[in-house]
Amino acid sequence: MSRARPFLKWAGGKTSLLPQLLELAPAQINTYYEPFLGGGALFFALQAEGRFQRAVLSDLNRELINAYTQVRDNVDALIRALSVHQRKYRAADDRAEYYYNIRRKRLTCSLGGAANLIFLNKTCFNGLYRVNSQGRFNVPHGRYANPTICDEANLRAASAALQGVELRVADFCAAPSRARQGDFVYFDPPYVPLSTTSNFTSYTASDFGIPEQRRLALTAAGLARFGAKVVLSNSGHPDIKRLYTSKEFVLSTVSAPRMINADAAERGGVEEHVIRAQAELVFTSWNARGGQVAEPRPFLKRHPLLGRRRTATRPPALPARSRSLWRASKR
């Protein structure tokens, strides 16, 4: 069977940054978490190298997670449905009309919904996924001469790669809340836009603005403190530099091609950041009841992301279970 690749083209897909990301990922991972899944480029690359034992993949986009679920659990029927789309689309006198008829339907969390999402992804403008404020897919028809809508070999390889993988519709901070030592979390959020024309954060109906970027930085710092290895990527925007200046993070600048941009002149190489949250091992080992043995250090007397004084009595912005672990550490 061929090596699985992402079966969707996704804005911000990480195929071009894979060499750097693979270098930062541990050789042996207990549980791999990818909470901004999109096309899942790093998941498929790590899976091909057999680097993790378990994987938890999540995204806030429920139609996207439904597509992964159907690929994992229902690949034969999905291939049949996509073959029908491929045949009808290629034979249509007016392909744009066929496309807009499918786009008009609501994307449901079903086999048909997954087939429609993959069809739209393969035939829309630039393989973009964008929704309006009501959450309706609104990308115009693309101009591909003969797009492959049903890549049977890759769908089967992706299905095999996804066996045993946990798929969740969840906010980025909920899914990896149990990550600990030996686990690896890769956060690839919607980037802080570098310019108004490169403003692309509409993957879901809600925006991913600076408050979410701050919440993400805090979550990453918190998980690293719980012992997980954490890597993030983001744009080369000055706000990102400012957000990750604290000694809890190691920030490196890489050059990456950007293919999705309304302005053709702005496609091409741009600066991006790859950020590693320092794993200061506060909680090194756990007893059978879940209480940690090591003495915790205060979170940060003054956290630069919050811009005001925070003491060790306040937990970082983490999901409920992690907060309770934090409180337990203070007893």
Ligand SMILES: C[S@@+](CC[C@H](N)C(=O)[O-])C[C@H]1O[C@@H](n2cnc3c(N)ncnc32)[C@H](O)[C@@H]1O
């Ligand atoms: C940059 S893309 C991920 C690209 C992906 N790493 C790849 O290789 O294709 C960002 C993803 O974050 C998801 N997203 C946006 N807000 C989110 C949130 N609050 N929690 C979880 N996922 C979110 C979007 O649906 C989108 O799929």
